[in-house]
Amino acid sequence: MHNGYDGGWSGWERLGGMLASAPSAITREVGKIDVVACGTDSAIWHNSYDHGWSGWQSLGGTLTSSPTLCGWSPDRLDVFARGTDSALMHNGYDGGWSGWERLGGMLASAPSAITREAGKIDVVACGTDSAIWHNSYDHGWSGWQSLGGTLTSSPTLCGWSPDRLDVFARGTDSALMHNGYDGGWSGWERLGGMLASAPSAITREVGKIDLLAGGSDSAIWSGTAQASVPPVAAPAAPSASVRIHAKIIAPPSVPLDDSLARMVEVYATRGISVEVGSTETLNIPELSDVEVGQCVMGQTSAEQNQLFSHRDNAGGAEAVVYFVRSTIPPYNGCAAHPDGVPAVVIAQEATEWTMAHEVGHVLGLQHVNDNHRLMTGNGTRNIINPPPELVPDEGAIIMSSEFSRRS
Template sequence: MRTRLVRVVVAVVAALGVLGGTAVAAPSARAWYGWSSMGGRVTSGPAVSSWSQGRLDLFARGEDSAVWHKWWNGSSWSGWESLGGVIIDNPAAVSWGEDRIDLFGRGTDNALWHKWWDGSRWSGWESLGGVITSGPAVSSWSQGRLDVFAKGADNAVWHKWWNGSSWSGWESLGGTIIDNPAAVSWGPNRIDLFGAGADNALWHKWWNGSRWSDWESLGGVITAGPTVSSWASGRLDVFAKGTDNALWHKWWDGSSWLGWESLGGTFQHAPAAVSWGPGRIDVFVQGMDNAVWQRWWT
């Protein structure tokens, strides 16, 4: 990534949530915009996916414990719709192709549950088994490929994948995390996996196409599971809740880690982030008013 010319943080916090702000930027400079309320009454951190430029699909657990869905079509936001189910933690979502979404949640039986959009309709919910103790994370590095991660009963990260025709069993990736993991792919056969460690630092592990790395500490003090997005090959943007309940950001520019920087706000649970194109990031959180709030980089 080119060195940033301007890094602007605009954060206005209200007693009941994160208030909207107005971006302040030098001419032609990229900047953070927001915060903006998406409304709703949610009881978990959100999940977000994108299947094309300008498209966003936002998910969260409602007051009825079902998954609720809201989407941006490139010009306006829809209302919230219920996708049913009963989950007990943050959902996770990813797209591996145009008009495709795969949605995951932790059921009341602590199994992994799955629902998908095929371009014309939503499937029912199906159980993928396992015993998980966090909301899941999911990434995709090619069409038809899904890699799902969650915290197991032993506090390690467990992994299950879809190869295009069948689901694998569960495998342990070790480590010790205290909340939901996060995962993203920035290219074929590449996965970057993150978690909040027992020391409240950010920890990182990656798949390079042939093997998993060891876990490495990226430092910081975070108080919820992180989220991660990628807008280019070799680019990673990680977000997490700090001890001040604000949103903090750390990024990999292809050769080194930079940050942390505060993006302000006050929120609950783990955030969610996605990129729908080069230089674009959308981040969502559950505000203190239980609405979903958005901030974006462009």
């Protein structure tokens, strides 16, 4: 059964299938949902939504627990469940399903899995010794590590950054128990409550965790944990700067000040300051909708060239950001520009991260397949756990760009 919220709850709808377990669902990109569950035949079944439900597809296998589902990109899925010999079983999708593989362990519960960044997976489960066990993938599986404890439910796993993990499960006195990883495991702490079910946890922003569990009164209880986050050290004095100019043909939906604040926030993590040299409103309605072709660097249309001729107040090494109503074809933004004329076009409905992303292209950055990062090639609307990351190598590229200035 499914109930969706989009300004209001849709009401329950029946999606069919013959389920023998709780389902697990994720969204890998806007408008798409994947769901898996164990069927009455002990196989794992998959259903997906993309403008409509695909219908159930059997992934085979003989499994003995609810599955857990994760995916590090729009084209990747990983399903885990307990096998008949209590080992962890895995089936992955990357253009096609891989088939089931055995990953060992002695599981007494359903597993929980997440991807914190592209190419990496973390899995936890309660073992037959009642401890929580952890396994991770990074170009290969690490093998099982005991996190200790004496737990009485399936665990749930979440993480607000590539360096953070939080595990929750029910303890022997029915209280919620927590163990966190931030460079090392913290050990188990008791968070109270009287749980009658396994908990469920998600992180929607850095430092905050939302929890749900069934209570001993048969009600669903929720809580938000303001997790302990080490204070962030003040950033070092900027070692490079980027100077931009804003030309507004159509006012953006996200105010310029907000987009600028997001850009300043992300670039500062690599010691790069952002300056606005000038802001100007241009009265050229014929360029409100700009043809950008395939948006390939070095290849620009006549309309782009006409737009980019409006560079008043901008130096030769300073990028100009043009805010228009739309691009043709429709993109959030386009950083294609002629050699020696640094410029980007931003559409009216772009996100708060688009300006930082497109100027990043001007400065030499390429797309990556990781929705935790500013330069994700999957669209800035799909950024996970903002603010997105600018990695050290990207900072170095910006500092060496002809369009940045070293301090």
